Amino acid sequence: MNRVVESRLRRRHRRERTFRGLCVASVLVAALFLLVILGSLFRQGASAFTQTRISLPVPAMLPAGDLPDSGAMDYDAAVLDALAALLAIDPDRAERRELRQLVSIDAAFVLRDYVESSPGRVVSDASVRVPASAKVDMAIKGEFDRTAASDRRPLSDLQIDWIDRLVELGAIERTFNTALFTNGDSREPELAGIRAALMGSVLMLLITLAVAFPIGVAAAVYLEEFAPRRAWIRLLELSINNLAAVPSIVFGLLGLVVLIDWLGMPRSAPLVGGLVLALLTLPVIVISSRSAIRAVPTSIREASLGLGASRMQVVSHHVLPQAMPAIVTGTIIGLSRAFGETAPLLMIGMVAFIVDVPSGVTDPATALPVQIYLWADSPERAFAERTSAAILVLLGFLLSMNLLAAAIRRKVEK
Amino acid sequence: MDLTSILLLLAGLAVGAFLFGRSRAQALGGGVGAARNLHSLPDYYGYFAALCAVLPPLMVLTLWAAFEERVVLALLANGLPDHLQALSPGQLDLFLNSVRNAASAASVPADPVLAAATDEYLSLGRSSRWLLSGLAVVLGAGGVAAAWRSIHPAFRARNRVETAIRWFLIAASGVAVLTTVGILLAVSFEALRFFRDVSLSEFLFGTTWSPQAAIRDDQIGSAGRFGMLPLLSGTLLIAVIAMAVAIPVGILSAMYTAEYASTRVRALARPVLEILAGIPTVVYGFFAVLMVAPWIRTIGESLGLNVAAESALAAGLVMGFMIVPLVSSLSDEAIRAVPASIREGAEALGATRSEIALDIVLPAAMPGIVGGILLAVSRAIGETMIVVMAAGLAANLSFNPLESVTTVTVQITTLLVGDQEFDSARTLAAFALGLVLFIITMLLNVVGLGYVRRYRERYE
Amino acid sequence: MRTPSKANDVAADAGGGPEFPVGDPSAPDPCIQIRDLNAWYGDIHALCDVGFEIGHGEVLALIGPSGCGKTTLLRCLNRLNDAVEDARVTGEVTLDGQNIYSGSVDPVALRARVGMVFQKPNPFPKSIYDNVAYGARIHGLASDRAELDEIVHTSLERVGLLKEVRARLDEPGTDLSGGQQQRLCIARTIAVDPEVILMDEPCSALDPIATAKIEDLIDELSAEYVIVIVTHSMQQAARVSNRVAYMNQGQLVEVGETDRIFTNPLHKLTEDYITGRIG
Known part of the structure; x- marks a missing residue:
């Protein structure tokens, strides 16, 4: 008898090892996938946090002594002159056109700002740092293949030559890319930023919080503390649990038809986006609040009821304060989900090209995830880099929200 | 007067009504130690008064916000010159849209007809807001007066307030069902309009999907x-x-x-x-x-x-x-x-x-x-x-x-x-x-x- | 952590055996020999220098107050503590002369020789047939379906369950009554044909009639298997066992013939326990 058992042991243990290996492997595969995503985002996005700038000597651009009225100056030409002087070339018209492609269209505005901020005084050894164009930025960051045939790369031989010369002269610098955080969207990659999108996201999140939190908690209180166990309550629970799993795009359809078409609310507005996201987040808040309320010991309720408090007083004085940290944790997690939502916002027209930072909840706006979607669609290499950077910012926000939730939970558990 | 100010006004009204209700209850109960002579704690009389003052205007406000735009546009459309009134519904919609855009753009449009319509639209909006504010104030004052009349020592203020809260809780938990029903209704409503043009069987069992063909109505074979x-x-x-x-x-x-x-x-x-x-x-x-x-x-x-x-x-x-x-x-x-x-x-x-x-x-x-x-x-x-x-x-x-x-x-x-x-x-x-x-x-x-x-x- | 010593309860030295008399620790024809057995759960010293023998043909009852280490000892005999995350066992347990804690012993094979029945009936969420057949299946004890049928039927027959469930072998084992479930679990254990059956308070969740049936069953099975049974009930220990080991606070206090322990205990602690003064 025992020989039978022994004879099968090797095979059984081999099966055991195989199965265990598969289990470990599947966890590792998932972890690896996560690592590859984050790794590739970092590899690609890190460079977008710096921006190549060319520093141009002021005397080469501006006449010495008193400056002419700033409105009368041709700053565009001044920038090109300075570049030509720096490179010690005398460009013809075609070359000037190529030269213009080296600097961002923003360069002239930078120069104007400099002149307007220092009226009448030009320091002879000062220089102004103007942003380089996205093509130059990519070349400096080593993001393009110099050996490719000249018609298959964005910069001509002449331009590459100039860039090399500028590098030799020490006129090229890479500084922190402030535009990424202070600008709205732009057609020019080197000027495109996430500020407008981020502001849109924040406005929407505030509306979502203001709508979904009170309603969600109230619904949870009713279901846990007051609702009779009847058939329609089961229906209510089912519809909440179902809503938590309905595709988010369907909520977008609801917003489009009811809020925009029927009620005439403005398209692309954070108000509509926030309301749609509130409906999306509501089930999450209800479900987590219910389990938080359920976790409050019954003895507390009975003790207060025994002292003559009404049901409502028991809830507001004892149950809710006890459950609140867990409710807040669940709400933050729900909000972080809403923060990353994209699809429903596409339905309500938040995919517009938004340059200005929205100042109110009815201004046209977009959201950070939608901005990522729009940039991901752009063919330029420079936008791919910024997409990754914007994703890193988005993930940073989500991470801090989740850490906050975890911190609250840990504090309460202690 | 914009929506934010109206909301602020209501908030002020709520605080005032609360203080008023509470002091009224305290006075009726006989000053210090009033709670003993009252059915509920004085605060509850305050909450009751605040609810009376705020709920009716809030309801009107919600309805107003939901339908204001449509009513204003309908009024505007009725007051338009005859040649505009003769437009097809689609073109009229387009015109009204450009009015709304012009209104939010702040600059005066070049087209005099459009400019006049925009002016009219803006003034209609202003009168609507004034009407709303007036209505809110009247309703709020009426609510306070009603609360004044009902507050007496035996009045069960706590029960009233708790009933109101309970209704709020029930309404909040109904939102989920409402959302589900809303999705079904809204999406089906538009889908039904689609099925007037395209048969259900073609939609469900057809093997070709090319909606792009229908971009322009006047194209031949524009059916898609x-x-x-x-x-x-x-x-x-x-x-x-x-x-x-x-x-x-x-x-x-x-x-x-x-x-x-x-x-x-x-x-x-x-x-x-x-x-x-x-x-x-x-x-x-x-x-x-x-x-x-x-x-x-x-x-x-x-x-x-x-x-x-x-x-x-x-x-x-x-x-x-x-x-x-x-x-x-x-x-x-x-x-x-x-x-x-x-x-x-x-x-x-x-x-x-x-x-x-x-x-x-x-x-x-x-x-x-x-x-x-x-x-x-x-x-x-x-x-x-x-x-x-x-x-x-x-x-x-x-x-x-x-x-x-x-x-x-x-x-x-x-x-x-x-x-x-x-x-x-x-x-x-x-x-x-x-x-x-x-x-x-x-x-x-x-x-x-x-x-x-x-x-x-x-x-x- | 040492247990506080009592007047007649001298702690054992690390090297030698217990210095105070534990009665008759050795058995004439030993099947299981336990030497210097210690067990810890984290920092808790659950078994402390336990050593005695269990003979062939014996039914040994482990008695003692709650938390005294009876169940821990039982679970050391089929190495079920191996899977507990912070459990640690030192010492020696031999089965027919072979140390089951030596590296060459496979716990999987060991458990085919040492079966176990638990406090609460725990049938698998499978059919009655599959419950009994499971052990035989994984160990490859039947070469074809007919042999497996044979094993299942014999095992059910021996626990007296066959005539009650013959018509519904395909129904879930969890649908049976508590007593039937426990007999099903015993059938599941003997289907593998072990040498030793460990029972951890097998009747504590059952009513008196079901308990009586299980006790009769233990009596019958004792002809063929060595049985070690943990019990809280003095009467049950007296009824089913021929030897008794009394444990207290992780230590073996006294072991000996059932009659002798109940009539003439060596220790005051034992006497207090069996007369119901403590425990």
């Missing part, structure tokens, strides 16, 4: 083709690929965390899996286009295969990993709900860990796992951003994972993003698709949730 089978097959193909990743990886990783991992390893492995669930889908979409699709293409071409740039495989693979945590956490929960005593019984018989896991635990946890899988399929079918970014637009009726296919959600997005008119079949088709999507996912969710609940009840 709205057969959704290629979309369903594409959705199914991508969902199958996703589940082929998510089911094995999800269940096996749950087996690891629930059956093998020590407490410490588990505390590390679960969050790693949960992070995957927290990454926004737009990030997965970007990753799929930028990394996975080119990899698959390179690998496929080195094997001599013809791989489309936007292959179903790339979208499906990435979606699969997105769904892993959902399958994994529901499976983990189901596996851990199997009582330890049953495991020990098998262990004492001489079963190995894997035999316990596969022969004993897996069958016992099956309802929960199946529920999780159904919810995951629903998520795969409804997922939008990954497919919008990584799957194609070509409606191929194909089951080849290396080809480009399109999905229901991709088409909804394509049809609705950008300018849209609510009366073209092209736009309305999106709602018909949305209705199909909602019904399919709801069925999956309800059955899946039923399974999940069943195992919870079994071991509780």
Whole structure:
């Protein structure tokens, strides 16, 4: 008898090892996938946090002594002159056109700002740092293949030559890319930023919080503390649990038809986006609040009821304060989900090209995830880099929200 | 007077009414120690007064906000010059839209007719707000007066306030049902308009999807083709690929965390899996286009295969990993709900860990796992951003994972993003698709949730 | 952590055996020999220098107050503590002369020789047939379906369950009554044909009639298997066992013939326990 058992042991243990290996492997595969995503985002996005700038000597651009009225100056030409002087070339018209492609269209505005901020005084050894164009930025960051045939790369031989010369002269610098955080969207990659999108996201999140939190908690209180166990309550629970799993795009359809078409609310507005996201987040808040309320010991309720408090007083004085940290944790997690939502916002027209930072909840706006979607669609290499950077910012926000939730939970558990 | 000021006014009214109600109650109860002579604490009389003052204006305000725009536009349309009134409804809508745009642009439009209409629109809006403010004040004052009359020592203020709160709680929990009904009504309403143009049978069983043909009404053969089978097959193909990743990886990783991992390893492995669930889908979409699709293409071409740039495989693979945590956490929960005593019984018989896991635990946890899988399929079918970014637009009726296919959600997005008119079949088709999507996912969710609940009840 | 010593309860030295008399620790024809057995759960010292023998043909009852280490000792005999995350066992347990804690012994094979029945009936969520057949299946004890049928029928017959369930072998084992479930678990254990059956308070969740049936069954099975039974009930220990080991606070206090322990205990602690003064 025992020989039978022994004879099968090797095979059984081999099966055991195989199965265990598969289990470990599947966890590792998932972890690896996560690592590859984050790794590739970092590899690609890190460079977008710096921006190549060319520093141009002021005397080469501006006449010495008193400056002419700033409105009368041709700053565009001044920038090109300075570049030509720096490179010690005398460009013809075609070359000037190529030269213009080296600097961002923003360069002239930078120069104007400099002149307007220092009226009448030009320091002879000062220089102004103007942003380089996205093509130059990519070349400096080593993001393009110099050996490719000249018609298959964005910069001509002449331009590459100039860039090399500028590098030799020490006129090229890479500084922190402030535009990424202070600008709205732009057609020019080197000027495109996430500020407008981020502001849109924040406005929407505030509306979502203001709508979904009170309603969600109230619904949870009713279901846990007051609702009779009847058939329609089961229906209510089912519809909440179902809503938590309905595709988010369907909520977008609801917003489009009811809020925009029927009620005439403005398209692309954070108000509509926030309301749609509130409906999306509501089930999450209800479900987590219910389990938080359920976790409050019954003895507390009975003790207060025994002292003559009404049901409502028991809830507001004892149950809710006890459950609140867990409710807040669940709400933050729900909000972080809403923060990353994209699809429903596409339905309500938040995919517009938004340059200005929205100042109110009815201004046209977009959201950070939608901005990522729009940039991901752009063919330029420079936008791919910024997409990754914007994703890193988005993930940073989500991470801090989740850490906050975890911190609250840990504090309460202690 | 704008909405914010009206809300501020109401807030002030609420505070005033609260103080007034409380002091009235205290006076009636006889100053210090009033509470003994009153039915409820003085605060409750204050809350009661505040509710009386604020609720009626708030209701009017809500109705106003919902219908103001429509009423104003209707009034404006009635007052327009005759040649504008003669326009077709569509053109009139266009004109009214340009009025609204001009109004929000702040600069005066060049066209005198438009400028006059814009002026009229703005003044109508102003009078509407004044009317609203006046109404709010009158109603609020009326509420306070009503509260004044009802407050006396035996008045059960606490009960009244608690009843009001209770109604608020009930209304709040009704929002979920209202949302469900709202989705069904709104989407069906638009979908029904679509089915006036396109027959249900063509939509459900047609094999050609080419709505682009209907961009312009005056085109010959502008009908467009709205057969959704290629979309369903594409959705199914991508969902199958996703589940082929998510089911094995999800269940096996749950087996690891629930059956093998020590407490410490588990505390590390679960969050790693949960992070995957927290990454926004737009990030997965970007990753799929930028990394996975080119990899698959390179690998496929080195094997001599013809791989489309936007292959179903790339979208499906990435979606699969997105769904892993959902399958994994529901499976983990189901596996851990199997009582330890049953495991020990098998262990004492001489079963190995894997035999316990596969022969004993897996069958016992099956309802929960199946529920999780159904919810995951629903998520795969409804997922939008990954497919919008990584799957194609070509409606191929194909089951080849290396080809480009399109999905229901991709088409909804394509049809609705950008300018849209609510009366073209092209736009309305999106709602018909949305209705199909909602019904399919709801069925999956309800059955899946039923399974999940069943195992919870079994071991509780 | 040492247990506080009592007047007649001298702690054992690390090297030698217990210095105070534990009665008759040795058996004439030993099947299981336990030497210097110590067990810890984390920092808790659950078993402390336990040493005695269990002979062939014996039914040994382990008695003692709650938390005294009876169940821990039982679970050391089939190495079921191996899977507990922070459990640690030192010492020696031999089965027919072979140390089961030596590296060459596979716990999987060991458990085919040492079966176990638990406090609460724990049938698998499978059919009655599959419950009984499971052990035989994994160990490959039947070469075809007929042999497996034979094993299942014999095992059910021996626990007296066959005539009650013959018509519904396909129904879930969890549908049976508590007493039937426990007999099913015993059938499941003997289907593997072990040498030793460990029973951890097998009747504590059952009513008196079901308890009587199980006790009769233990009587019958004792002809063929060595049985070690943990029990809280003095009467049950007296009825079913021929030897008794009394444990207290992780230590073996006294072991000996059942009659002798109950009529003439060596220790005051034992006497207090069996007369119901403590425990």
